[in-house]
Amino acid sequence: MGEYLRLHQDKAIFYYFRLHYSHFFPTLRTLHRTIFVRQAANLRSVKELVWQGILAHTSxxxxxxxxxxxxxxxxxxxxxxxxxxxxxxxxxxxxxxxxxxx
Known part of the structure; x- marks a missing residue:
């Protein structure tokens, strides 16, 4: 997502999500940036599995x-x-x- 938005640093991605998506994730306002970055990195493999599942069911x-x-x-x-x-x-x-x- 960060690359799509042309945000190339973790800090920029974090502040973008905090500004635009904190209404979906209320604890994002109080979360430390390093925790956000670590969780985002851990979810990358989950996102890849979901994407592969979608691709398997589409032509x-x-x-x-x-x-x-x-x-x-x-x-x-x-x-x-x-x-x-x-x-x-x-x-x-x-x-x-x-x-x-x-």
Whole structure:
């Protein structure tokens, strides 16, 4: 993810995620950078396994590919009664732009 965002240092990646994703991960605000970096490194193998599983169940077509995607707000999420995150729920739907060589 960091390379995709052109963030080449662990410090830059950490501060980017802290700024933009702390609403998904509230403890990220209080987490030390080195712990974040260590956990991200440990999850790399898990991410690779998930990616290989996805690839095993999809077909590859060199004429058809994803160009870009953006998150958009979707219908309002109604959490279970007493959920502490009820006011912070921000549902999203992802729109993808596809292209082909034709």
């Amino acid at each position: 590859f077509d060199p004429e058809f590919y994803i160009i870009d995607s953006i998150p958009l707000p979707a219908c309002r999420f109604v959490p279970a009664y007493g959920c502490r995150g009820a006011s912070k729920a921000k549902p999203r739907i992802r729109i993808r732009l596809f292209g082909s060589a034709d």
